[in-house]
Amino acid sequence: MRYKFFLKKGVRFSNGRGVESHDFKYSFERILDPKTKSPNTWVFDKVEGAKEFQKGGAKEVNGFRVINDHTSEIKLRKPFSPFLSMLTMTPAYVIPKEEVERWKNDFSSHPSGTGPFVLKRWLPNRELVLEKNENYFDRKAKVKGIVYKIIPEDLTTITEFELGNIDVISLPASAYSKFKNDKKWNKYIMSLEGLNTYYLGMNSSRPPFNNPDLRKAVSYAIDRKKILETFYEGRGRLAAGSVPDLLRKWDVKAGINYDPQRAKEIIRREGMSGINVNMYVTADQDVIDLAEIIQSYLSEIGINVNIKQLEWSAYKDAVNKGEPDMFWLSWWADYPDPENFLFPLFHSSNLGPAGNRTRYANKEVDTLIEKGQNSLNENDRNNFYKKAEEIIIQDMPWVSFWHRTDFLIKQPWIKGYKVYPIYTMDKGTEVAIER
Amino acid sequence: MAAYVLKRLLLLIPLLFGITLLAFFLLNALPGDPVLSLVGERASPEAIENIRKEIGVDKGFIGQYIGYLKLLSHGDFGRSYYTNRDVLKDIVMKFPNTMRLAFAAMLIAVPLGIVLGFISAYKRGRFIDRLINVVSITGLSIPIFWSAIIIMLFLSLKLKLFPPSGTGDIRFLVLPAFVLSIPAMATLSRVTRTTILNILKMPYINTARAKGLPSIKISIVHVLKNAIIPIVTIIGLDFGSYLNGAVVTETIFGWDGIGRFTMEGIIKRDYPVIMGCIIFGTAVFVLVNLITDILYHYLDPRIRLHAKEK
Numbered sequence: 001m002r003y004k005f006f007l008k009k010g011v012r013f014s015n016g017r018g019v020e021s022h023d024f025k026y027s028f029e030r031i032l033d034p035k036t037k038s039p040n041t042w043v044f045d046k047v048e049g050a051k052e053f054q055k056g057g058a059k060e061v062n063g064f065r066v067i068n069d070h071t072s073e074i075k076l077r078k079p080f081s082p083f084l085s086m087l088t089m090t091p092a093y094v095i096p097k098e099e100v101e102r103w104k105n106d107f108s109s110h111p112s113g114t115g116p117f118v119l120k121r122w123l124p125n126r127e128l129v130l131e132k133n134e135n136y137f138d139r140k141a142k143v144k145g146i147v148y149k150i151i152p153e154d155l156t157t158i159t160e161f162e163l164g165n166i167d168v169i170s171l172p173a174s175a176y177s178k179f180k181n182d183k184k185w186n187k188y189i190m191s192l193e194g195l196n197t198y199y200l201g202m203n204s205s206r207p208p209f210n211n212p213d214l215r216k217a218v219s220y221a222i223d224r225k226k227i228l229e230t231f232y233e234g235r236g237r238l239a240a241g242s243v244p245d246l247l248r249k250w251d252v253k254a255g256i257n258y259d260p261q262r263a264k265e266i267i268r269r270e271g272m273s274g275i276n277v278n279m280y281v282t283a284d285q286d287v288i289d290l291a292e293i294i295q296s297y298l299s300e301i302g303i304n305v306n307i308k309q310l311e312w313s314a315y316k317d318a319v320n321k322g323e324p325d326m327f328w329l330s331w332w333a334d335y336p337d338p339e340n341f342l343f344p345l346f347h348s349s350n351l352g353p354a355g356n357r358t359r360y361a362n363k364e365v366d367t368l369i370e371k372g373q374n375s376l377n378e379n380d381r382n383n384f385y386k387k388a389e390e391i392i393i394q395d396m397p398w399v400s401f402w403h404r405t406d407f408l409i410k411q412p413w414i415k416g417y418k419v420y421p422i423y424t425m426d427k428g429t430e431v432a433i434e435r
Numbered sequence: 436m437a438a439y440v441l442k443r444l445l446l447l448i449p450l451l452f453g454i455t456l457l458a459f460f461l462l463n464a465l466p467g468d469p470v471l472s473l474v475g476e477r478a479s480p481e482a483i484e485n486i487r488k489e490i491g492v493d494k495g496f497i498g499q500y501i502g503y504l505k506l507l508s509h510g511d512f513g514r515s516y517y518t519n520r521d522v523l524k525d526i527v528m529k530f531p532n533t534m535r536l537a538f539a540a541m542l543i544a545v546p547l548g549i550v551l552g553f554i555s556a557y558k559r560g561r562f563i564d565r566l567i568n569v570v571s572i573t574g575l576s577i578p579i580f581w582s583a584i585i586i587m588l589f590l591s592l593k594l595k596l597f598p599p600s601g602t603g604d605i606r607f608l609v610l611p612a613f614v615l616s617i618p619a620m621a622t623l624s625r626v627t628r629t630t631i632l633n634i635l636k637m638p639y640i641n642t643a644r645a646k647g648l649p650s651i652k653i654s655i656v657h658v659l660k661n662a663i664i665p666i667v668t669i670i671g672l673d674f675g676s677y678l679n680g681a682v683v684t685e686t687i688f689g690w691d692g693i694g695r696f697t698m699e700g701i702i703k704r705d706y707p708v709i710m711g712c713i714i715f716g717t718a719v720f721v722l723v724n725l726i727t728d729i730l731y732h733y734l735d736p737r738i739r740l741h742a743k744e745k
Contacts, residue, residue, distance in 0.1 A: 037489045039474035041482045054481070108519045124518050124525065125699060126602060126691040151600050151689045155584055159592050159599040313467030313704045320471055334477065344477050355477050 001076040003084070009070060011137040013096045014118040021072035025064040027094045029053065032061060040091035042354075046083065048075045079374045081381055082343075085335040088424055116141045116429045125150055130428075142416070142432040167414050167433070171407040173286060176233060179409055192406040192419040193237070195244045195333035197341060199398040200294065201319075202326050205351075205359035208275055209325055213266050215396040218326075219256040220263035221301045227293055228402050236402035241389045243341045244333070244403045246421060249378075250386040255393050255400070263301040273302035280324035283309045287328055294328075320353045329357065330404070333422055338385050342369050346392055360397035436729075443725050450721065451714055455507075458713045459500050462706055469704040473516050490516060492706075503710065512714070513707035515700075522711040525696065530715070532602055533692035536684070537677035539612035544619035545670060551620070552627020553654075559632065567624060574621030583614045583687040600689030611688040615681050619673040626669050630662040637661075663734050671727035678723060679716040 344355030680694020
């Protein structure tokens with residue numbers, strides 16, 4: 001499988017030098033180079049010669065070929081449909097070698113690329129200052145620059161916004177209804193339908209949740225719709241399966257919805273009434289509240305849930321190692337492709353930190369996902385993914401709750417501000433200030 | 436004196452040694468893997484293994500500790516796992532902010548605390564004493580996160596006097612410094628009051644009065660001078676701890692100091708940042724204590740810093 005790329009002419013790095021084919025080869029190989037310590041090597045590991053290069057056996061990656069200054073080719077070991085989507089991710093951004101070599105370890109503080117802005121200043125925990133890139137090849141930014149302020153406390157952020165010191169903020173959940181019900185502000189709220197899925201994971205590799213019927217009972221026992229509408233104030237879309245509604249190009253049969261009677265029947269049939277399970281959550285108040293709601297639903301069908309709160313790092317560690325019976329987590333898109341919500345999360349080669357934290361393993365699902373990845377025809381691909389998702393919904397290694405919608409609020413003088421489901425799509429060139 | 440200071444500074448070396456060992460041990464005992472924190476939500480086992488090797492956490496406790504000491508011996512604190520920035524440079528950048536905040540807070544707390552304590556002691560049992568008592572006990576018991584938010588809402592949002600957050604000139608400093616000064620001020624006023632009340636009972640005060648000394652002279656020469664030791668102790672302790680960062684105040688007011696830097700490091704298991712902050716903080720704390728001890732020597736001739744002077 002080969003992709004041939006013809007580079008746009010006249011594209012310049014922010015240091016002024018023109019971008020050529022070898023820059024891409026350099027940038028991509030840098031990600032795979034163990035010295036870079038990149039966690040994102042998976043973006044390129046399907047490229048021919050990537051493995052050999054990573055192990056140190058080869059000086060370069062054969063699959064990245066420079067044909068001439070403006071033509072290059074990428075060769076994959078076999079067809080891999082999400083590859084083009086993956087190239088939209090930040091690890092696939094092109095950077096100039098001379099700047100990397102100039103700044104060495106400090107390149108992260110002096111990054112350089114081809115985007116509409118350049119980083120002028122970065123004070124960690126304080127602010128990022130971006131300045132318009134005059135060398136940008138596409139439509140240039142309308143503003144002189146963008147300042148990202150890091151304010152850890154929500155109330156402080158809102159105070160700054162109300163004083164007019166900040167143009168756009170993401171609206172914290174605690175302030176959502178306040179602004180929503182305020183006539184002056186409600187027209188300035190923007191919603192951002194995120195490519196994400198929030199889920200209640202169950203460790204399907206060991207008892208008790210290696211029993212798919214018990215997992216189904218959990219799903220029947222919880223009224224997700226009600227929780228979404230009340231506790232979560234409707235800040236999301238009810239999930240039918242693991243793939244976000246915005247990415248799913250097929251219909252799935254109605255999932256396993258609230259039906260406490262059926263849940264009780266299953267528990268009775270399986271003789272599991274009164275079992276104890278643990279549920280790990282992070283120590284965030286809203287997650288703890290949600291865990292208690294889930295706990296009370298499950299107690300009605302005879303499952304006793306012990307909630308264990310952990311601080312984020314310890315939590316992540318425990319979940320990656322498969323310690324909890326149940327856990328609350330979310331998955332956010334890296335690139336806009338349904339594959340991103342199937343392969344890392346449910347393929348048996350990705351147990352633990354690679355994404356499959358429910359430790360779900362089903363040969364049939366593995367095969368269907370692989371077929372989807374290797375299929376270049378979109379219809380075929382969607383069919384494979386649809387079948388895989390349907391099996392996953394029936395097997396229920398996790399209960400999909402919702403796809404979260406985030407809200408932002410802007411000042412009246414901010415025009416043209418758009419929100420995107422993935423942050424890499426936001427180029428910031430449309431936003432303007434009109435006072 | 437010079438010999439004493441030198442000895443104390445030399446003692447800092449084994450102390451820092453012990454602190455690094457202890458901190459290192461505790462970090463290793465914590466649940467949570469720094470590499471898993473670092474890699475985000477999706478990373479292949481090979482990538483994780485590679486990063487483990489590159490940052491040296493695969494070497495086990497002893498190996499890691501020796502590696503760290505080697506780094507330190509070059510005056511290098513290492514680089515943050517997350518930002519890849521030089522930890523020492525970041526500390527040096529953030530420490531002046533912490534110092535400004537600590538100084539400003541003490542500048543408010545010390546004179547106010549001492550004056551309030553004085554008034555309270557001299558007007559013992561009167562209305563003003565009770566009022567000061569209520570104020571200082573309230574100041575001690577109100578958590579900073581609450582007072583910070585109330586003060587911000589009132590002075591920033593309603594009256595628009597000061598910016599609610601940010602790190603910068605004096606306008607940005609007023610609110611966090613004031614909030615941070617409240618508990619120190621309250622402690623100081625309580626301690627000053629008690630100490631003065633004890634001193635006022637002393638026979639030498641009666642003697643001074645009997646000699647016919649003016650009461651202002653008694654207050655300054657006899658009372659304040661004798662009360663100064665516990666006051667200086669409290670100031671030293673508070674100041675030392677403020678210099679190690681005031682996490683809550685810094686978080687609420689978005690003040691870019693050492694406290695938040697340390698906290699972020701801990702949350703992300705960013706070992707070089709945590710270790711750097713601990714070492715730096717220990718050194719600062721020891722230095723402040725040393726200065727306090729030297730001050731004792733000047734303030735109270737009975738306290739001798741060195742055995743020979745006995």
